[in-house]
Amino acid sequence: MAPHLLNAAPLAFLAASVGVTVLLTSLLTLAFAWLRPSYPGWRGWAAGQTLLVLGMLIGALRTPETELLSILLGNACVMTGSALVVHAFYRFAGVQVDRRVRLIHRTAVPLILAALYLLTVYENNITARALLVNGYLAVISWAFLRLIVLEMRRQSTLRSAYALNLGVIIVVHALAVPRTLLLGSGTHPEMAFAFNLPNLLMYLSVLLLSVGGTLTFWLLHDDRRRADMQHLQEELSGLAFSDPLTSTLNRRGFQQAFMEWTESARSRAGTLLVLDIDDFKTINDQQVHAAGDTHLRALSTLLHQVADDADLVGRSGGDEFVMLLTGEAGTVEHQLQRLSEGLRGPTGALGFGVSFGCTQVEPTDTLERALNRADQAMYQAKAARRAWAQNIPFALYPLEMDVMTGEWKP
Structure with missing residues (x-):
């Protein structure tokens, strides 16, 4: 050393x-x-x-x-x-x-x-x-x-x-x-x-x-x-729970989000909507599938515009969408009116027809039961619109929906 x-x-x-x-x-x-x-x-x-x-x-x-x-x-x-x-x-x-x-x-x-x-x-x-x-x-x-x-x-x-x-x-x-x-x-x-x-x-x-x-x-x-x-x-969660075409929740994602809402919203009911593009198969057959994708994206954009931050928007498959409105009654009524205005008439503001039905859903409800009720209301609206369109000019006698009950009437 x-x-x-x-x-x-x-x-x-x-x-x-x-x-x-x-x-x-x-x-x-x-x-x-x-x-x-x-x-x-x-x-x-x-x-x-x-x-x-x-x-x-x-x-x-x-x-x-x-x-x-x-x-x-x-x-x-x-x-x-x-x-x-x-x-x-x-x-x-x-x-x-x-x-x-x-x-x-x-x-x-x-x-x-x-x-x-x-x-x-x-x-x-x-x-x-x-x-x-x-x-x-x-x-x-x-x-x-x-x-x-x-x-x-x-x-x-x-x-x-x-x-x-x-x-x-x-x-x-x-x-x-x-x-x-x-x-x-x-x-x-x-x-x-x-x-x-x-x-x-x-x-x-x-x-x-x-x-x-x-x-x-x-x-x-x-x-x-x-x-x-x-x-x-x-990223994996996005792939598992969202629809890449429309940027909405997919079926699994909507189920998960709905379950989280039921656990956090015990005191307030929501409004569940089911929406379906009219004659979507014909659109795909006549205008190719790219046009159908454009229609799906346009509808999802309208739904996102209507929805508030706490609301849920999903695509359950094909041309069918689901939406859960979770706000106060007055807010939900205003949202449904905006949605009805955007979809009014055989082609609506989007350029194609969309039928939808809605139902009140309690936090104690299961998603399956609520979807069945909204589905019935949606198919009722679709059938009524077809009948009215065949007999009476639709522009003169449009169907109107009671935004609180989900019932359709001329």
Whole structure:
């Protein structure tokens, strides 16, 4: 062990403890990243994190005998590791790395290492060396901070995880500042091996970067995985409970929503409607199925316009739709009047005929019984409209529906 560390047993013990901890953490992180691939950037981040903490350790354990090797190897690890970590965050976010940042890394690192060699062998200018390395790290840090801020604004579900990563980086830099200021002047090189507060903070920053950085980056991946799973669950739920053609609930979705309404609306009755496009088969046969799809979408649009936020609109199959109006009696009456006006006459405002029937439904009702009653009213209306259309001009004698009872009359 170096004489300086032997003469400073507490610092030597601290250095050994921190070194073993960060090395074990780095090895476990690398193994986990390679054996369990995750999002893009996971492996690059693990490699960069390992190089970064190793570089900081090499710099902290510098001795007069290993000064040149420590300066070149330590700073090479720190600069390369920092660039890899930033690139990993860019890959994770799916953002293209700025070409200028890549160019700076590829050209600046060799030039800085050559300058560090000259400033160590021929002049031993600590201040110039610190300015060179810190200038490079400032550019890399700016790219990192800019990305983090943009992603925190863009991805609200990952905002807290990005904030934790940002917080760790800021605290790590802050803890390293006292030692940088202490040694930057070059007037007290022996203080690099003393058991003092700047050195203690330096080792604490290495430990925080290794353990805290690993934890926060893992949390970022875990939050993204949970957000992706939630998004996938919503997509699957949409496929399972909604009709892709009309953007309404399908039969299963309407049943589920109706059950939830019955459980939450014990004190208020609703109005259930069943709607059916007149002569839909003829429309499909004469105008091809694309025209039928257009009719279905037009009817679903009208139903969505009539429905309030708490109401349910579904397509139970074919050309048949169901609708549950859940508002106050006056609101429901107004909605049914708007719907009747949109469907009045043999073609209505939509350009095709639609028959519908409705029934009062209590929260204690089953959907099957309520649908049977509304179906009967709908078929009664359809039959009556056909009879009236065959004998009397429909425009002169339109059918009207009692919006509260669901009964049709001329």
